[in-house]
Amino acid sequence: MAHIQLNDLRKSYAGQEVIHGITMNIANGEFVVIVGPSGCGKSTLLRMVAGLEGITGGTISIGDRVVNDLEPRQRDIAMVFQNYALYPHMSVRENMAYGLKIAKMPVAEIDARVAKAAAMLELEPYLDRKPRALSGGQRQRVAMGRALVREPAAFLLDEPLSNLDAKLRVQMRLQIKDLHQTTGQTMLYVTHDQVEAMTLADRLIVMNKGVAEQIATPHEVYMTPASEFVAGFIGSPAMNIFTVTVEGGAALLPGGHRVPLAGLPAGGSVRLGVRPEDLEPVADEVPGIPVVLRSVEWLGADAFGYGTIEGSDVQVTLRLPGATAAARGQRLRVAPMAGRVHLFAPDTGKRL
Amino acid sequence: MRRTVFPHKLLPWLLLAPQLAITLIFFYWPAAQAFRQSVLREDPFGLSSTFVGLANFRKVLNDPSYLNALQVTVIFSVLVAFFAMAIALFLAVQVEKIIRGKGFYRTLMIWPYAVAPAIAGMLWLFMFNPSFGTLAWPLRQLGINWNPLLDGDQAMMLVVAAATWKQISYNFLFFVAGLQAIPKSLLEAAAIDGATKRRAFWTIVFPLLTPTTFFLLVVNTVYALFDTFGIIHAVTGGGPGKATETLVYKVYNDGFVNLIMGDSAAQSVILMVIVIALTAFQFRFIEKRVHYG
Numbered sequence: 257m258a259h260i261q262l263n264d265l266r267k268s269y270a271g272q273e274v275i276h277g278i279t280m281n282i283a284n285g286e287f288v289v290i291v292g293p294s295g296c297g298k299s300t301l302l303r304m305v306a307g308l309e310g311i312t313g314g315t316i317s318i319g320d321r322v323v324n325d326l327e328p329r330q331r332d333i334a335m336v337f338q339n340y341a342l343y344p345h346m347s348v349r350e351n352m353a354y355g356l357k358i359a360k361m362p363v364a365e366i367d368a369r370v371a372k373a374a375a376m377l378e379l380e381p382y383l384d385r386k387p388r389a390l391s392g393g394q395r396q397r398v399a400m401g402r403a404l405v406r407e408p409a410a411f412l413l414d415e416p417l418s419n420l421d422a423k424l425r426v427q428m429r430l431q432i433k434d435l436h437q438t439t440g441q442t443m444l445y446v447t448h449d450q451v452e453a454m455t456l457a458d459r460l461i462v463m464n465k466g467v468a469e470q471i472a473t474p475h476e477v478y479m480t481p482a483s484e485f486v487a488g489f490i491g492s493p494a495m496n497i498f499t500v501t502v503e504g505g506a507a508l509l510p511g512g513h514r515v516p517l518a519g520l521p522a523g524g525s526v527r528l529g530v531r532p533e534d535l536e537p538v539a540d541e542v543p544g545i546p547v548v549l550r551s552v553e554w555l556g557a558d559a560f561g562y563g564t565i566e567g568s569d570v571q572v573t574l575r576l577p578g579a580t581a582a583a584r585g586q587r588l589r590v591a592p593m594a595g596r597v598h599l600f601a602p603d604t605g606k607r608l
Numbered sequence: 609m610r611r612t613v614f615p616h617k618l619l620p621w622l623l624l625a626p627q628l629a630i631t632l633i634f635f636y637w638p639a640a641q642a643f644r645q646s647v648l649r650e651d652p653f654g655l656s657s658t659f660v661g662l663a664n665f666r667k668v669l670n671d672p673s674y675l676n677a678l679q680v681t682v683i684f685s686v687l688v689a690f691f692a693m694a695i696a697l698f699l700a701v702q703v704e705k706i707i708r709g710k711g712f713y714r715t716l717m718i719w720p721y722a723v724a725p726a727i728a729g730m731l732w733l734f735m736f737n738p739s740f741g742t743l744a745w746p747l748r749q750l751g752i753n754w755n756p757l758l759d760g761d762q763a764m765m766l767v768v769a770a771a772t773w774k775q776i777s778y779n780f781l782f783f784v785a786g787l788q789a790i791p792k793s794l795l796e797a798a799a800i801d802g803a804t805k806r807r808a809f810w811t812i813v814f815p816l817l818t819p820t821t822f823f824l825l826v827v828n829t830v831y832a833l834f835d836t837f838g839i840i841h842a843v844t845g846g847g848p849g850k851a852t853e854t855l856v857y858k859v860y861n862d863g864f865v866n867l868i869m870g871d872s873a874a875q876s877v878i879l880m881v882i883v884i885a886l887t888a889f890q891f892r893f894i895e896k897r898v899h900y901g
Contacts, residue, residue, distance in 0.1 A: 308796050329802040341793035345815045345899040354811075355801035406801070 258319035258332075258409035258442060259284045260305065266313035267300055267466075275301060275466045277314065282459075285440045291453035292463035293489065299414055301463070302446045306412050307331050318409050334403030335412040338419065340395045342387040342402075348374075349383040352402045366405075373401040376435070393424045400435070411443040417452060429455060450490055454478070462486045480598075484605035487529045487598055493560055493573045497529040499602060506543075511567030513545050517597055521608065527600040532560065533575040534596035537588060544591035547572050552582055561588070639880065645873030654867075664874035673850055674858065674875070681854040684768060685832035691772045692831075693824055696779030697817075700787055701809070714784065721777035725835065729842025732770035756844065760851025763844045767852050770843055771836040779824050786820035787813070818898040826890050833883060855879050 260282040267275035275297050282288050290298040303309040305316055307328035315322050323331045334355075342351050349370055356366045374380045377397040387395055396416060403411055416432075417425045433456055436443055447453055453460055454474045462470045462477060462485075470482035481487035487495045500507040502523050506516040509528075520526070538544040546566040553560045561574040561582055574590060576582055599608040646664055648657040668674050703713055720728070735743045738755045747754040756762040790813060798808040814821075837856050840846060846853035846861060853861070855875065863872025 306796075306800060308799070328796070328799040329804070333800060335797070335800045337793045337797060339791070339793055341791065341797035343794060343797075343812060354798075354803075358802040358807065402797075402801070 259286075260410055260442060260444065261317040262305075262314070263317075264314035265301070265304065265311065265316060267297075267304060267309065268312045273312070273466065275304070275312075278461075278468045279314075280461065280468070280471055282442060282444065285442055287436050287443045287445065287456060287458045288461065289445045289447060289453045289457035289459075290461045290463060291447055291450060291489075294448060296463040297466040298446045298448075298461075298463050301461075302335075302412055302414055302444060305410075305444060306333055306335050332409040333412055334406045334408040334410075335414065336396075336399045336403050336416045338415040340387075340399040340419075342395060342398055344387055347384050347386055348379060348390070348398050348401075351387070351398055352405050355402070355406050369405040369407075370401075373404045376404070376438075377401050377431075392420050393428065396420060396428060397431075400432070404435070404439070409442070411441045413443065413445040415447055416445075418447070418449070425452075432456065450492065454490070462489060464489070480607070481529075482607050484527055484529065484600040487600070491531055493532055495529045495531050495598070496535070496572050497527055497600075498565075498570055499525055500528045501525050509545055509565060510570040511546075511565045513543075513565065513567075515543055515545060515591060517592070518594070519597075519599065521599075525602055526608065527602050527605070529598035529600060530592045530596065532573040534593045535572075535574050535590040536593055538591045540589060542589075542591060544589045545572070547574060547588050547590060549582055549584055549586045549588065551584055552576070552580070554578070554580075563588075642873045642876040642880070645869055646877045648873075649870045657870075660870070664870040665878070668871055668874045668878065673853075676850055677853050677855050677858040680764075680850070680852060681833065681856075684764065684771075684836070684852070684854055685829060687768045688771045688775065688832040688836065689825065689828040691768070692775035692828055693779050693821065695772065696776045696824075697783050697821075699776070700780050700783035701813075703784060704787055717780050718777050720774055721781075723774065725774065725838030726842045728774045729770055729839040732766060732773070732839075733843050736766055756848075758848055760848055763848055763852050767836070767840050767843050770839045771832065774839065775828060775831055779828065782820050782824055783817070786817045790816050815899055822890070822895060822898045825894065826887060829886060829890070830883065833879070855882075 262278050262280045262282075265275060265278045266273060278301065280288075290301060292298045300309055304311055305318075307323065307326060307330075311324050315324055317323065318331055318333065343354065346354065352370045352373060353366050356369065361369075370383070371380075374383055377400060379394070379397055379401055382390060382394060382398075387398065390398065396419075399416065413432075417428050420428060429452055432445075435441075436456075445452075445456060457474050459471065459473055460477050461468050464485045470477055470486045472482070477486060477490055481490065481495075484497060488497060498509060500509050502508070502520045502525070503514070505520060506514045507520060507526075507528055508514055517528075535545075547561075547563045548566050549561050549563040551562050553562070556578060558578045559576045559580050559582075561576050561580075563572055563574070564570060565572055566587065574588065582588060600606065601608055647659060647661060649660045649664065650657045699717060703710060703717070706713055723731070733741075735741050736747075736754070736756060738744050738757055744754050753759075754762065756766045794812055794816075795808055798812050803811065833854075834856055836854070837860065840852055840854060840857050841860075844852045846857045856879065859872050859875045859879065862868045862875065
């Protein structure tokens with residue numbers, strides 16, 4: 257167990273910089289999730305911590321050691337791969353014991369650790385099976401077990417659940433959460449799935465094009481996204497974001513609708529973000545945004561309405577109650593709830 | 609497996625016919641002829657032959673020069689198969705490390721396979737012939753008394769080298785393909801588990817390569833037993849004495865040079881039995897240690 261420090265970490269491939277300086281302190285026992293769209297550099301970042309990718313600039317420390325020039329095997333880390341990377345010619349037991357054997361641990365100790373991990377992950381009946389005789393979920397657990405038995409300084413997980421079906425993914429997600437709570441391991445977890453990111457993380461790193469857009473708790477990321485990218489990436493369905501012009505303390509929306517808002521800049525144009533659930537229906541006389549519904553998706557507990565702002569072709573998503581009678585073609589009048597709007601600079605995308 | 613169903617009963621046979629014809633004419637028919645010949649003895653003028661039962665076999669198996677050929681064959685085959693596979697594996701692993709010009713190196717490595725056995729033999733002969741060999745002179749300068757025409761061990765080294773050199777390309781190709789089929793993430797997992805490169809090779813790569821290695825073991829054994837005739841014929845002609853006379857070479861020598869057809873046929877039959885037994889053994893016992901993915 258150890259803390260991890262990333263200090264202005266950079267990576268270039270053939271002169272092309274793909275990770276643009278990431279600085280972060282991960283506390284001992286913290287669960288940090290790196291989330292972002294594909295190609296944002298999240299896996300590269302994790303692999304740099306693991307030592308599988310070289311470091312172009314900056315430093316990584318695990319515990320109190322700078323590990324930049326250390327081989328993966330010297331870094332005291334364990335990793336769970338997306339495709340599990342189980343050794344196909346070894347039984348489950350041998351897979352888990354492999355790293356311990358290399359460390360020349362006494363056989364009794366190896367057996368004890370494997371037994372403990374197998375019990376924790378409910379793998380006891382499968383210890384003598386080869387990976388190919390296991391289901392996807394079981395393989396995933398073996399990969400977890402192989403990392404667990406090492407009792408490393410840090411646990412790295414690279415999209416460990418993305419090869420599982422939806423139901424199993426939920427189960428395993430809870431199991432990983434439990435595991436983190438029982439072992440108190442420092443964990444660094446890469447995913448593109450925002451549900452995994454939100455539910456597992458103590459803190460999130462939201463990455464975009466090799467830049468950490470925001471490093472914060474899931475709550476902060478959701479409630480006060482640091483940039484337009486984060487606002488659009490986290491939350492489903494995505495946040496509504498419009499370009500509005502500021503005129504006398506009110507925002508002039510596409511279609512010419514005026515909505516008075518607090519906290520607007522003095523003038524000029526600004527990007528305005530409102531989550532679908534933060535748009536509430538208002539009476540006709542209250543200033544609001546008229547929306548013409550194009551379709552309604554009913555999900556049971558609630559429904560999502562997709563439409564356009566009247567008088568324009570700007571799209572809007574609304575969250576409606578499950579009992580809604582709204583239908584295609586209907587006109588609804590909505591306004592953002594107080595304190596639930598996000599303003600971003602139109603040029604940099606940064607939160608205002 | 610996908611099954612293709614042909615609408616007509618005759619069509620599959622028709623499509624198979626060319627291959628079947630080749631197999632029958634060039635494999636089964638000569639094999640049958642060998643069986644027939646092996647129980648016959650021809651008169652000195654080749655005008656008639658008499659049935660002698662297993663007399664030819666008895667004679668061959670009691671012949672000290674046959675037992676010598678058997679010993680030579682075992683030594684030769686084991687050396688060729690081992691070195692051809694070991695060197696090819698080493699080169700295949702090294703090529704994986706090349707970043708630029710990988711394809712170029714691979715192509716170069718594969719070329720020797722295109723050289724006919726007799727030509728390969730001549731190449732090695734030109735390099736190592738004691739009187740005009742390009743490399744024989746430097747060897748002698750180094751204080752080595754190089755004369756494969758008189759020294760049986762040196763002659764053996766020479767044919768083993770030539771036969772190995774020619775087979776390395778083939779093995780290399782399969783090992784490269786085999787190595788590429790091993791997921792990189794397994795090696796990364798091993799690296800994180802604490803394995804050094806060498807340890808990861810012997811505990812992960814080598815075991816996962818066993819299907820390729822096993823296949824090559826069978827192929828190389830058969831190669832060393834049969835296909836090296838051309839090389840031996842060109843380089844040493846079985847000599848000096850009978851130091852490099854393998855079973856196949858002796859079959860040829862007794863049958864086509866000395867014209868003792870009965871003996872030669874009996875030897876062919878024995879050779880056939882040896883190869884069948886060896887291959888069966890390999891599949892029965894060694895294949896158990898092979899991990900198919």
